């Protein structure tokens with residue numbers, strides 16, 4: 001595990017011959033100035049909920065606008081589908097309930113067993129980016145195995161994963177509309193990977209936020225010109241279109257994972273024949 005506390009600010013700045021400050025030092029100092037809040041047992045749950053809502057918001061706005069703006073319809077993966085107010089409210093209520101009853105106790109336990117440590121020095125940007133990419137790939141692999149198992153074993157599917165599949169078309173707030181079992185496992189992967197890989201706390205926050213954004217984008221129901229699956233070359237990234245189809249036809253072997261396109265090829269699965 002890396003020793004981030006070894007980078008004292010006295011060495012990093014000011015002194016003759018000192019190393020230049022990392023690019024991320026200023027934002028890290030800004031975050032560290034909020035140390036009491038970052039160390040609070042409430043922080044992980046509130047941060048999780050607020051980032052989730054913030055990432056869902058633009059897609060919720062599109063959901064409200066697209067029935068009135070025909071130009072937006074071409075970006076909707078299932079143009080005829082639009083979440084009802086009742087479905088949105090049910091997802092929002094469920095998400096609030098899960099954060100209070102399920103995620104909060106789990107994050108308090110994590111906070112108790114692994115007290116927050118805030119080193120003086122920020123991570124180097126290239127290191128942060130590399131760590132985040134490795135963390136995302138590992139998370140995706142764990143998620144893929146979990147997902148595969150819960151589709152292959154009928155009892156697991158019915159008991160734990162079916163709740164997430166009640167939505168035939170995806171929309172942003174359906175991202176975390178899952179059973180408590182599923183939420184806890186995905187939370188365990190998201191919390192365990194930074195520990196396993198020895199992430200700097202700032203890297204951990206970046207990993208968490210990017211992972212959360214990708215999950216929401218996968219469930220957004222929109223295929224936008226700047227969607228991640230359009231930015232990653234060679235069709236390596238499944239993204240929103242694949243995941244929407246997974247909800248529409250869950251018998252597909254192409255599971256929702258971002259790496260699913262690659263991994264499913266190991267099983268000789270042809271996406272297009274599977275859809276048909």
Ligand SMILES: [Zn+2]
Nearest residue numbers: 147151161250
């Ligand atoms: Zn599934």
Ligand SMILES: [Zn+2]
Nearest residue numbers: 164219243256
């Ligand atoms: Zn889903």
